[in-house]
Amino acid sequence: MAKKSASGKETSMPLVFALVFFVLSTITFGVLWYMQYADREAGIASVADATKTTAAARLQAKEYELQTKLYKIYLGVDDPEDRTLLLGEHKAGDKLSTELKQINDRLATKLGKADGSALPNELQVWTVEESGKLGEAPTKTFVEAVTEAMKERDAAKGEEKKTSDLYKAAVSDYKKAQEENEKARQIFAEVAASLPKDYKAKLDAQVKLFEDRKQKFIADEAAGRKELDATMDARGQLERETKRQKDLMSQLQEQIGVLIKERAKNQVNQFAFEEPQGKILRRPEQGVVEINLGSADLVRPGLTFTVLPNDYQEKGRQSRVRTMRVPDERGVYKNVERFVEKATIEVIEVIGPHLARARVTQEFDPIRDGSAPGDLLYNSVWRKGTADHIALVGIFDVNGDGSDDIEAVIRDLNRMGVPVDAYFDMRTRKWVGQINEQTRYVVEGWYPANSANDPNRDDKTKLIAAMTGAVQSGRDKGVAIVKFQDFFPRMGYRMKLDMNVDKLNQAAAPYLNRVNAIEAPPVKD
Numbered sequence: 001m002a003k004k005s006a007s008g009k010e011t012s013m014p015l016v017f018a019l020v021f022f023v024l025s026t027i028t029f030g031v032l033w034y035m036q037y038a039d040r041e042a043g044i045a046s047v048a049d050a051t052k053t054t055a056a057a058r059l060q061a062k063e064y065e066l067q068t069k070l071y072k073i074y075l076g077v078d079d080p081e082d083r084t085l086l087l088g089e090h091k092a093g094d095k096l097s098t099e100l101k102q103i104n105d106r107l108a109t110k111l112g113k114a115d116g117s118a119l120p121n122e123l124q125v126w127t128v129e130e131s132g133k134l135g136e137a138p139t140k141t142f143v144e145a146v147t148e149a150m151k152e153r154d155a156a157k158g159e160e161k162k163t164s165d166l167y168k169a170a171v172s173d174y175k176k177a178q179e180e181n182e183k184a185r186q187i188f189a190e191v192a193a194s195l196p197k198d199y200k201a202k203l204d205a206q207v208k209l210f211e212d213r214k215q216k217f218i219a220d221e222a223a224g225r226k227e228l229d230a231t232m233d234a235r236g237q238l239e240r241e242t243k244r245q246k247d248l249m250s251q252l253q254e255q256i257g258v259l260i261k262e263r264a265k266n267q268v269n270q271f272a273f274e275e276p277q278g279k280i281l282r283r284p285e286q287g288v289v290e291i292n293l294g295s296a297d298l299v300r301p302g303l304t305f306t307v308l309p310n311d312y313q314e315k316g317r318q319s320r321v322r323t324m325r326v327p328d329e330r331g332v333y334k335n336v337e338r339f340v341e342k343a344t345i346e347v348i349e350v351i352g353p354h355l356a357r358a359r360v361t362q363e364f365d366p367i368r369d370g371s372a373p374g375d376l377l378y379n380s381v382w383r384k385g386t387a388d389h390i391a392l393v394g395i396f397d398v399n400g401d402g403s404d405d406i407e408a409v410i411r412d413l414n415r416m417g418v419p420v421d422a423y424f425d426m427r428t429r430k431w432v433g434q435i436n437e438q439t440r441y442v443v444e445g446w447y448p449a450n451s452a453n454d455p456n457r458d459d460k461t462k463l464i465a466a467m468t469g470a471v472q473s474g475r476d477k478g479v480a481i482v483k484f485q486d487f488f489p490r491m492g493y494r495m496k497l498d499m500n501v502d503k504l505n506q507a508a509a510p511y512l513n514r515v516n517a518i519e520a521p522p523v524k525d
Helices: 002-075 081-091 095-110 140-266 406-416 457-478 484-491 501-512
Strands: 278-285 286-293 304-308 321-327 333-339 344-354 355-363 376-378 390-393 420-425 430-433 441-442 480-483
Touching: 002 081, 002 095, 095 376, 286 344, 390 406, 390 457, 406 420, 420 457, 441 457, 441 484, 457 480, 457 501, 480 484
Parallel strands: 390 420, 390 441, 441 480
Antiparallel strands: 278 286, 278 376, 286 355, 304 344, 304 376, 321 333, 344 355, 420 430
8 A cells, every 4th residue: 555655646746747837838938038029119119219319319410410510610621512401500689699699699708898789890790680590701810810810909009009018118218307306406406596596786877877977968968859859940940941952952853954955956967077996007918907006995896987088077977978779669769869988897806905816897888988997986885985865766677687686786795884864665665774864865766657557557646656756755865866877887886878769668567556565674785
């Protein structure tokens, strides 16, 4: 019996073990399967979370990338495509506009400004529009703005240094001036201390001097009153005497005027009693003569003479008058009586005190009546050692070319030593110079030719009247009036003595309608 029991236990043990193993295996596999399913669900959830995290990270990375591009563009270190990418991704009011606004606001805060809108224009390189959108990309970056600011700062530092140097120099000058002022102040203090005493002494001296002068003035005033009374009496006598003398002078002037007019009426030919000034000594060669006048007689080169025969004084003027056939402006010949000299000469060289050489400038008949030794020399205004003063009125056409040569005539006369005191300027119709007591002759030139049908008749009439008045003013002063045809041949000066009417009108034309013209200056030698 006992052996049966033991065998039965041995038979049931494997089954128990198998059952336990099955139960445990089932539990184990159930637990493992459950755990594997829980891990799978957790993995799926983890993958979803990771996907969300990755998307958020990518979005944040993109924002950081756009912000980086924003910073690079603001600083001016961006790549060429950064601006395009940034503006393409940007929207109004996003983080980019917020970030840019914060940058400007923080920069404004650093500078002590309220916000970014108060930044200086130089630092407003990139701003946010009112719509919340970024403004246009900057053409001048912050770095460039800072660079310009640094340059301006350096320039300001340079100017500040110059100003500082000037200030230091000014301070130095001020210190020197202060030192000098201190020295002056000390001197002033010393002078101020001694001045009252000196002032009082000087004041007392001046008071005494004033009192002395006052007493002297009182005495002088009394003497002056007496002297004034005497002077007033003498003045009354002088005034009465002056009035008497003026009345006497008026009477004398009236008498002089009457005498001058009488003298002018009774004037005879000024050349009728001329005396020869010299004679021809030799004729050493053709066209040249030697005369007995020289440096002692104040002869100068350019002086001219008329040559007449040695018996001219006995035979008289009529012996040299010749009848000539002269054509008028129409070509019609007529007989004209004219005084003819033997020759005219001009001094070319002064050799000695009473010897000079002259060239023959003209000979009327060189074969039968040429200049020869012994012939007499005449000059209407020149005498040994002196010359007469003259005045000129009219047209003086030397060569008959239709132009007035009065200025050339004045120069020639001055060169000869003949003083021209005055000439009548027909442009201004006034005397240039003045006729004075030394003037001996008023030489009349040509007058304008006037006719009834002349278109310039009125102007010529006025001009002739002005010339006639000028001649009369010389006559009133007792000056002899002579025609140039008589005057110049007597002194050997060559001038055209016949004048065509057309040429005369041509020479007078510049002087018509010229009243109140600018006065011509006096002709100088």
